[in-house]
Amino acid sequence: MRARRTRIDFDNAWKFALEAFFPACMELLFPHLHALIDWEREYVFLNTELRKLRPLFPGSRRVVDVLVRVSFKDGRERFVYLHIEIQAQRDPLFALRMFVYHYHVFEALHYADLVSLAILADSDPHWRPETFTRALGGCEITFRFPHGEATGYGSSDV
16 A cells, blocks of 8 residues: 555656646756747646546556646647656556557547657666557557656756
8 A cells, every 4th residue: 555655646746746847847858849838828737627537448547647738839729738647667568558548638639739748757767668669460550759857857957
């Protein structure tokens, strides 16, 4: 039970930090995306909408970590949704989970513009998932997602 409580507290701490310091987190972890976002317009965390999404794996209580609605500076009148997953430990199924979450959120938002992002907070510098690929019988899918590394920063960096 203690390990579960620690994971929950860790997840909630990251979610709180993202909400409290969203522009700074995006600039630090995803500078390419930070430059695309129109920070003059309101961004909205969609926590209520997240609760409406069913668990994404049968028999599991796993749900999407963070969903944010932003606007881009590209001049188009539209919302862009950012799905953010926080991963603090090596998980061989993480890339698959990112793909599954992306599709379910994409479908739930009626195929709106969606970018899935991973914040990796683990201590293994060799584990950096960014792609899910599956191919069989001529059918192939590749899902690529950006990741930001939340380790290795000193207090002067944040």
